[in-house]
Amino acid sequence: MLDLGLDVLFKGKNMARLMRGLGVALKISAVSVLISLPLGILLGVLMTFRNPIIKAILRLYLEFIRIMPQMVLLFLVYFGTTRAFGWNLSGETASIIVFVLWGTAEMSDLVRGALIAIPKHQYESAEALGMSRIQTYWYIIIPQTVRRLIPLSINLITRMIKTTSLVLMIGVVEVIKVAQQIIEANRTASPNAAFGIYLTVFVLYFLACWPISLLASYLEKKWK
Amino acid sequence: MDWNAIQQYLPLYQKAAVLTVRLGVAGIIFAIIIGLACAVIQYDKVPVLRQIVGVYIQLSRNTPLLVQLFFIYYGLPKVGIRTNAEICGIAGLAFLGGSYMAEAFRSGLEAIEPIQTESAYSLGMDRLQTMRYVILPQAMSTSMPAFMANVIFLLKETSVFSAVSLMDLMFTAKDLIGMYSKTIECLFLLVVFYLIILLPVSIVGSLIERRLRYAGFGS
Numbered sequence: 001m002l003d004l005g006l007d008v009l010f011k012g013k014n015m016a017r018l019m020r021g022l023g024v025a026l027k028i029s030a031v032s033v034l035i036s037l038p039l040g041i042l043l044g045v046l047m048t049f050r051n052p053i054i055k056a057i058l059r060l061y062l063e064f065i066r067i068m069p070q071m072v073l074l075f076l077v078y079f080g081t082t083r084a085f086g087w088n089l090s091g092e093t094a095s096i097i098v099f100v101l102w103g104t105a106e107m108s109d110l111v112r113g114a115l116i117a118i119p120k121h122q123y124e125s126a127e128a129l130g131m132s133r134i135q136t137y138w139y140i141i142i143p144q145t146v147r148r149l150i151p152l153s154i155n156l157i158t159r160m161i162k163t164t165s166l167v168l169m170i171g172v173v174e175v176i177k178v179a180q181q182i183i184e185a186n187r188t189a190s191p192n193a194a195f196g197i198y199l200t201v202f203v204l205y206f207l208a209c210w211p212i213s214l215l216a217s218y219l220e221k222k223w224k
Numbered sequence: 225m226d227w228n229a230i231q232q233y234l235p236l237y238q239k240a241a242v243l244t245v246r247l248g249v250a251g252i253i254f255a256i257i258i259g260l261a262c263a264v265i266q267y268d269k270v271p272v273l274r275q276i277v278g279v280y281i282q283l284s285r286n287t288p289l290l291v292q293l294f295f296i297y298y299g300l301p302k303v304g305i306r307t308n309a310e311i312c313g314i315a316g317l318a319f320l321g322g323s324y325m326a327e328a329f330r331s332g333l334e335a336i337e338p339i340q341t342e343s344a345y346s347l348g349m350d351r352l353q354t355m356r357y358v359i360l361p362q363a364m365s366t367s368m369p370a371f372m373a374n375v376i377f378l379l380k381e382t383s384v385f386s387a388v389s390l391m392d393l394m395f396t397a398k399d400l401i402g403m404y405s406k407t408i409e410c411l412f413l414l415v416v417f418y419l420i421i422l423l424p425v426s427i428v429g430s431l432i433e434r435r436l437r438y439a440g441f442g443s
Contacts, residue, residue, distance in 0.1 A: 068418060069380040069382075069418060070380075070383075071384060072383060075397060075398070075414065076411055079411060080411045083408060162286075165288035165291055166384065168290065169386070169387065169398075176294060191302070192302040194299050195302035198291070198298055199299060202287055202292070205291050206283060213285065
C-alpha cells in the first residue's frame with residue numbers, strides 16, 4: 001500500500017503539538033476579532049457622519065488596508081515599524097496589530113453598508129418624533145442593522161482564522177511551522193510525512209472554519 | 225530614504241511584479257473556468273456532480289491558500305504528483321478562486337427569473353442555447369461586482385506564493401531586507417508595486433459597479 005506518512009501523527013506527542021499550533025493561530029484570531037468588532041462598529045458609525053474630514057481620513061485608512069495584501073501589512077508592521085521607530089515587536093504582537101487594523105477596516109465597511117441600507121426616512125421620522133441622535137441609533141437603527149450584521153461578522157471570523165496562517169511568514173510558531181518541524185524531525189524514519197502532516201493541517205483548518213461558516217449561512221437564510 | 229538603493233532594487237521588483245501578475249492572471253483564468261463550470265452544475269442541479277462541487281466549494285472556502293499550497297507543493301509529490309513551483313502556485317490559486325468565482329456566478333444565475341428559461345424553451349431553444357444566449361449574458365452582468373472583488377482578492381492572495389519559493393514581490397522584499405537591511409526602502413517599493421498592480425483593477429471594478437447600477441441591473 002502507498003505510504004501516506006500518516007503514522008507520524010501518532011508518534012510521540014505529534015498530534016498534540018499540531019493542536020497546540022492551531023491553538024496559537026486561533027488565539028491570535030480570537031484576540032484580533034474581539035478587539036476589531038467594537039472598533040469596527042465605532043468606525044462604521046463614524047463613516048456615516050457627514051463630516052468631510054473624518055470621512056476622508058477614514059476612507060484613506062480603509063482603502064489602504066483593503067487594497068494591500070495582509071502579508072504586506074504584516075511586513076510593514078513587523079519589519080517596517082520596528083526599523084522606523086526602533087521598538088521591539090514579537091511576531092505575535094505584530095500579527096495582532098495587523099489583524100486588528102485589517103479586521104477593523106473590514107468590520108467598519110460592513111457596518112457602514114448595513115447602516116446606509118436603512119432608508120433615510122427612518123432617520124427623518126425619528127427626528128420628527130423628537131428623538132436625539134443617540135436615541136435614534138439605539139432604538140431604531142441598531143436593532144435593524146444587527147440582524148444584517150451578525151452573519152457577516154461571523155464570516156469575518158472565518159476569514160480572520162484563514163488569514164492567521166500568514167503569521168508563519170513572520171516567524172510565529174503556529175500549526176504550519178509545527179508541521180514543518182515534525183516533518184523535518186522524521187525525515188529519515190518516514191520520508192512521506194509531508195503528505196500526511198500537511199493533509200492533517202488542511203483538515204484541521206477546515207474543521208476550525210467550516211462549522212463557523214455553516215452557522216453564518218444558516219443565520220443568513222433564517223433572517224433574510 | 226536612500227534613492228540609490230531604490231534605483232538599484234527597481235529591476236528586481238519589476239521582475240517579481242511580472243511574475244506576480246503572470247501567475248495571478250493564469251490562476252484567475254483557471255478559477256473563472258472552474259467557477260463557471262461549478263456554478264452551471266449547481267444551477268442545473270446535475271446529480272452526483274452537484275454533490276462533488278458542493279464538497280469542493282466547502283473545502284476550498286474554509287482553508288487558507290497557504291495551507292493548500294503547502295499540501296500541493298510538499299505533500300502531493302510524496303504520492304507521485306510532481307509539479308514545479310509555478311504550476312503549483314497557479315493550481316493553488318485556481319483551487320481557491322474556483323469556489324469564490326462559483327459563488328459569484330451562482331448568485332448571478334439565481335437572480336434570473338425561471339420564466340426566462342421557460343420562455344426560451346417554449347421558443348424552441350434547447351438547454352445549451354438557453355444557457356448561452358439567455359441566461360449567461362444576464363447572469364454575467366449581475367455577478368460583475370462580486371467577480372471584480374474576487375479578482376482583487378485573488379491578486380492579493382498571490383502574496384503567499386513566496387512560501388513555495390516563488391520569487392514574487394514578497395519574496396524579493398524579504399530577500400533584499402535580509403541581505404542589505406535597507407528595510408524602509410524595500411518596504412516602500414513593495415507597497416508601491418502592489419499599488420501599481422491593484423489600484424487600476426480596483427478602479428475598474430468600481431467603474432463597472434457604477435455603470436451596472438446605472439443600467440439598473442441586479443435590482
